[in-house]
Amino acid sequence: MQGSAFAGVAPFLRELHPIVKLITTILIFIYALATPSPTALLLYLFLLWGFLLLAGLGGQLRGPLPYVSAAAVIVFVVGWLFGGTFPMALAAAVRFFYLFFSFTLFVGSTSPNEFLRALHQARLPWMLRVGLLITMRFIPVLKEDMTKIIQSFSLRVDKGQRRLGLMYRGMLVPFLFRMMSLSDQIAMNLQMRGFGTKRQQTRYRDVSFGSYDLFFLLANLVVMGTIRWRF
Amino acid sequence: MQYNLKDITYSAMTAAAMNVLSYVTVPLVVAVPVPGLRNLVVAPFYGLLMALALMRIDKHGLFTLISFFTGVVLLFISPVILGFLLISGVAADLFYFLTQRGLPKRSRIIGASGLYMAVMAVVGALFGALFLGEMPLGDLFRSTPVLAAVAILCAVTGGMGAVLGIRVGSEFRRTTIMR
Known part of the structure; x- marks a missing residue:
C-alpha cells in the first residue's frame, strides 16, 4: 500500500504503474517541445490541469503555482525582450508550466x-536503485537543511559583516558536514536491512503492468496526437 | 575497485545536493539566452561537491555515477539533461583515469572537475540547439567565441570549486569527519 501522503490522490492515478507515469511525464515533455503552436500547448495544458485536479492533486499544485507563474512571466518577458516573437515567448512560458x-x-x-x-x-x-531512491528522497531534506543553515547564519551575522570567508565557514562547511553525517547514517541503516549484499531480495508486493496502464498510455497519446493534428 | 553501499549513499547524497543547488541557482538565469550560462552559475558548487566526493571515494566512474543520479531526477524536467550530464561524466572520468600515472591526485581532481563543467557547457548548448530548439544551430556556431569563453569560465570556476572542495576535505580529514 502507498503511504498516507498519497491518501488524497484518486485511485485511477495512484494505482497506475510508476514506470507508466514516468513515460507519461517524458511524453508530456516531448509534446511540449514538439508543439510550436501556443493554442495547442494551452489546450493540452488545461486538459492536464483538469486531470490533475480530478486526481486530487489540486492541493499540491496550489502552493508552488504563484512562484511558477512568476517564473513563467520572467521567461516570457526576457524571451520577448531578447528578440523572440510573441508566440515564441508565450510558448516558452507555457512550457514552464508543463515542467x-x-x-x-x-x-x-x-x-x-x-x-x-x-x-x-x-x-x-541494486546500487542504481538505492542511489536513485536516496537522491529523490533527500532533495527536500537537504533543501530544508540548507534553508535552516542560511536562516541561522543570518540571525548570527549582521549584513555588513558577511564576507565570503565567513559565509564559507558559516554556511558551506555545516551543509557539507550535514551531508556527510546523513550519508553515513543511511549507509549504516541500509546495511542493517540487508542492502548491499549479493543475495536476491524479495519484495513486499508485485507492481504489475496491466491493461489499464496500456489504456492510459494510449488515451494520452491519442489526445496529444489529436490536438497536435487539429492545431 | 567495486562500489560499496557507503560509496553509493555518498554519491547519491552528492547528487541530491547538486540538484538542490541547481534548483536555487539555475532559475535565476534560465531565461537569459547566453549558451552555457546555466552551467556557469552551478560550476563552483558542482566542482566543490565532485572534488569532495573524489576525495572520499576515489574510484573510477564516479563522475558518471553521480551524473546518472543527478540526471535521472531531472528526467522529469528534461531527458536532454541526463544525456549531457552523462557525456560530461564520462569525459571527466576518462581524464581522471588517463592521468592517474602522470599527475598528482590534487591536480587530477581539479582538472577533472574543471573539464566536467567545460564539457557540460559545450555539450549542453549543443544538445539545447539540437533537441530543444533553444537556438538555431547556425546561431550557435556563430556564437562560438561566446560559448568558448563560457566553457573556459566554467572550467576555471569548476576548478576553483574543486580547490575549495579539496580544502574542505583536508579539514574534514584532519578532524576525522572524513576518512
Missing part, C-alpha cells in the same frame, strides 16, 4: 517505495 505539471503528476502520486519496487521488478542493479 511543473508533469513533475507534480509523477512526484505527487508516486511513493518512492512504489517506484523502487517497480525498478526492482525491472531488474535494475
Whole structure:
C-alpha cells in the first residue's frame, strides 16, 4: 500500500504503474517541445490541469503555482525582450508550466517505495536503485537543511559583516558536514536491512503492468496526437 | 575497485545536493539566452561537491555515477539533461583515469572537475540547439567565441570549486569527519 501522503490522490492515478507515469511525464515533455503552436500547448495544458485536479492533486499544485507563474512571466518577458516573437515567448512560458505539471503528476502520486519496487521488478542493479531512491528522497531534506543553515547564519551575522570567508565557514562547511553525517547514517541503516549484499531480495508486493496502464498510455497519446493534428 | 553501499549513499547524497543547488541557482538565469550560462552559475558548487566526493571515494566512474543520479531526477524536467550530464561524466572520468600515472591526485581532481563543467557547457548548448530548439544551430556556431569563453569560465570556476572542495576535505580529514 502507498503511504498516507498519497491518501488524497484518486485511485485511477495512484494505482497506475510508476514506470507508466514516468513515460507519461517524458511524453508530456516531448509534446511540449514538439508543439510550436501556443493554442495547442494551452489546450493540452488545461486538459492536464483538469486531470490533475480530478486526481486530487489540486492541493499540491496550489502552493508552488504563484512562484511558477512568476517564473513563467520572467521567461516570457526576457524571451520577448531578447528578440523572440510573441508566440515564441508565450510558448516558452507555457512550457514552464508543463515542467511543473508533469513533475507534480509523477512526484505527487508516486511513493518512492512504489517506484523502487517497480525498478526492482525491472531488474535494475541494486546500487542504481538505492542511489536513485536516496537522491529523490533527500532533495527536500537537504533543501530544508540548507534553508535552516542560511536562516541561522543570518540571525548570527549582521549584513555588513558577511564576507565570503565567513559565509564559507558559516554556511558551506555545516551543509557539507550535514551531508556527510546523513550519508553515513543511511549507509549504516541500509546495511542493517540487508542492502548491499549479493543475495536476491524479495519484495513486499508485485507492481504489475496491466491493461489499464496500456489504456492510459494510449488515451494520452491519442489526445496529444489529436490536438497536435487539429492545431 | 567495486562500489560499496557507503560509496553509493555518498554519491547519491552528492547528487541530491547538486540538484538542490541547481534548483536555487539555475532559475535565476534560465531565461537569459547566453549558451552555457546555466552551467556557469552551478560550476563552483558542482566542482566543490565532485572534488569532495573524489576525495572520499576515489574510484573510477564516479563522475558518471553521480551524473546518472543527478540526471535521472531531472528526467522529469528534461531527458536532454541526463544525456549531457552523462557525456560530461564520462569525459571527466576518462581524464581522471588517463592521468592517474602522470599527475598528482590534487591536480587530477581539479582538472577533472574543471573539464566536467567545460564539457557540460559545450555539450549542453549543443544538445539545447539540437533537441530543444533553444537556438538555431547556425546561431550557435556563430556564437562560438561566446560559448568558448563560457566553457573556459566554467572550467576555471569548476576548478576553483574543486580547490575549495579539496580544502574542505583536508579539514574534514584532519578532524576525522572524513576518512
